[in-house]
Amino acid sequence: MDWIKLARPKHWIKNLLVFAALVFSGRLTEGAAVLRCLWAALLFCAASSAVYIFNDICDAPADALHEVKRARPIASGRIKPASAGAVCAALTAALIAAAFFAVKSPKLTLLLAAYIAMNVLYSLFLKRIPLLDVCILVAGFLLRLLCGGAVIDQPVSPWLYLTVMALSFFVGLGKRRNELRRLGARAENVRGVLRFYTPEFLDKNMYMCMGAAVVFYALWTVLGRPGGDTHLVWTTPLALVICMKYSLTIERSDWADPVDVLIGDKVMLVLVVIFAVIIAAVLYGGKILGAA
Numbered sequence: 001m002d003w004i005k006l007a008r009p010k011h012w013i014k015n016l017l018v019f020a021a022l023v024f025s026g027r028l029t030e031g032a033a034v035l036r037c038l039w040a041a042l043l044f045c046a047a048s049s050a051v052y053i054f055n056d057i058c059d060a061p062a063d064a065l066h067e068v069k070r071a072r073p074i075a076s077g078r079i080k081p082a083s084a085g086a087v088c089a090a091l092t093a094a095l096i097a098a099a100f101f102a103v104k105s106p107k108l109t110l111l112l113a114a115y116i117a118m119n120v121l122y123s124l125f126l127k128r129i130p131l132l133d134v135c136i137l138v139a140g141f142l143l144r145l146l147c148g149g150a151v152i153d154q155p156v157s158p159w160l161y162l163t164v165m166a167l168s169f170f171v172g173l174g175k176r177r178n179e180l181r182r183l184g185a186r187a188e189n190v191r192g193v194l195r196f197y198t199p200e201f202l203d204k205n206m207y208m209c210m211g212a213a214v215v216f217y218a219l220w221t222v223l224g225r226p227g228g229d230t231h232l233v234w235t236t237p238l239a240l241v242i243c244m245k246y247s248l249t250i251e252r253s254d255w256a257d258p259v260d261v262l263i264g265d266k267v268m269l270v271l272v273v274i275f276a277v278i279i280a281a282v283l284y285g286g287k288i289l290g291a292a
Contacts, residue, residue, distance in 0.1 A: 002073040007049040021149035046095040051119040107150035130196035138168040159220030166213035173206035
């Protein structure tokens, strides 16, 4: 059970972003493309778990001071760092080999390697540099998006790229804001970079990024769709409501991890499901009716 917790499988939900290029390009009905994206998502799950293990090894002393993270397997001493390091190395080697030899995608291999290298540097020292620590988190989401496009040779719309970037900044800054608010005087000891931030800075900039994300999304629905299809523009109000509901949830919560918010807030989850159903109906409803 501790090894499962160490891999943080609930965070694999972030890797659904790998399917964005597939879904929004209208190619979800292509079996070969779906299979390649499934491979990419599975490899990203393995890569993210390897990154989490390495990060937990590096952060074990600080995590031991955190009221929630001190229960993690390495911080609590239930798993030895040496054992975790061996598993991390083996998992990394296996996923890189699978990307190159099984999926046979040099682009995917390079992007996965870049994701792992970037997060290793993050765990070692980049997480101590203000703003850059959040930029690394954002880059992780963008690499997921780009991997999904690369594995099926599907270009990613610049507007979709900007939407994911702005939304990731909103989520990342919100997480830092709530950590600072919750930890108070202990913030610097638990996460050193927090001493550079103020609640006012994080609050203003996270909502700037939320506004930018909604604008970029609206522009993507109008300018970034193939064939000039603009029907998705009608989903913009719902996208705005989802952002506001996320904001309301983290304003009333001590923590702001996006996975915990999505899984733990039933209203938020229902809104996201409705949004996904509408997207699917707009993009694939005509194809399904035509086939019938």
